[in-house]
Amino acid sequence: MKRALWLPVLFFLLATGCMSAFHRGAMSGEPKHATFAQVDGVRVRYVDVGEGPAVVLLHGFASSLDTWNGIIPVLAKKHRVIALDLKGFGWTGRPPGDYSPRAQAKLVFDLLNQRKVAHVAVVAHSWGCSVALAMALAHPERVARIALYDAWVYEEQLPSTFQWARADVLGEVLFGLYYKELPAEKMAAAFYDRRYVTQQLVDEVKAALDRPGTTAAALAAVRGQRFYAVQRRYRKIDKPVLLLWGRDDRVAPVSVANRLLRDLPDSKLIVYPRCGHFPMIEAESASTRDLVHFIGDGATASAEPTPAHSAQSPAPAPAPAPAAAPETAPPPAAKPPQTGS
Secondary structure, three states: OHHHHHHHHHHHHHHHOOOOOOEOOOOOOOOOOOEEEEEOOEEEEEEEEOOOOEEEEEOOOOOOHHHHOOOHHHHOOOOEEEEEOOOOOOOOOEOOOOOOHHHHHHHHHHHHHHOOOOOEEEEEEOHHHHHHHHHHHHOHHHEEEEEEEOOOOOHHHOOHHHHHOOOOOHHHHHHHHHOOOOHHHHHHOOOOOHHHOOHHHHHHHHHHHOOOOHHHHHHHHHHOOOHHHOHHHHHHOOOOEEEEEEOOOOOOOHHHHHHHHHHOOOEEEEEEOOOOOOHHHHOHHHHHHHHHHHHHHHOOOOOOOOOOOEOOOOOOOOOOOOOOOOOOOOOOOOOOOOOOO
C-alpha cells in the first residue's frame, strides 16, 4: 500500500526530469587535458604523474580527484601519484551497477593493473576512506600504508536519509527531490571557515550537479554504504595508518577518529585546530607536511617503477559536486578571502 502511494510521486519526478538515469560515456564540458581509461566497462578519468614509489589518491562522496590538486604536485616530487574520479563522480562515467566501497576498490585495483602498479600507499578522504579500507581488506599484500582524512566508514555515521534511501522508490523520491538542493548550505557545513564557500564556487558546483547520471550514481553509492557488514573487520588491517582530522569537523567528528584509532591496530591520529572536514584545504600546510612525512617513511615502489606519461600536475578543472551528505568539496586551490586589518 505504501509503495503504491509513492508511485505517483515517482512518475511525476520522472516526467518533470527531477530524476536522472545512469549515464555512460563522455560528458559535455570535460576538462581539455583530462585523461581517461576504460576500466571494467567504466570510462575513468585519472592522472598519473611523477615517478618513484606509488601513491593512489581517493576522493570522497560527490567529489573528484580535484580535491587533491594542492597535494598531487607535492607528492609527485618523490612519488608516482595516481588519482582518479571514482565511479559515478567527477568526470568518470555513471553506468548502472555496483557502487559499494568493495566494487570501487576493485575498480581502483584494475586501473592500477592497467598502469602496471603492483603496490601502493593509499591516501583517502571521507567516503573514499571506506574504499581504501576495502582495498586493504581485499588485497593486503598490495597496500603498503594508508592515510585517512576525516573518514566516513561506520554504519553509525549514516544519517536517517541514507537509511531510508535504501528502500526502492523512496530512495528515488528523496534523491530526485533533494539531492541538488541547497548546495551552499551543504558546503558551508563542511568548513570551519565559511569564507571558502564563494558564490563562484557555488555556481560551479551547481553546474557539476547537472552532469548526466549524477543523481542516479549518488543514490547507488549511498545504497552501497552498508558498513555494518564490514566494519568489524577493520581490526584485521595491520598496515600503518595515519588519521588526519579536522578538530571542528561536523560531518565526521573526532569521536569517529578515536574509534578508528581503537579499531586499527597500527594507527596514529593528528588533529588540526580551526579545521572542518577538509584538512587538506583548511590545514593545507600542516596536513600536507604530515602526509608527506608519513608516506615517505614507507611507500613501496611499484612493480615497474617507470615514469608516468606526464610529470606535470593535472590541469585545473571545475569544482566537484557537493554531497547531499556527508560532504562537499571546493577546489583545493581556493583560499578564503583576505580581510582588512
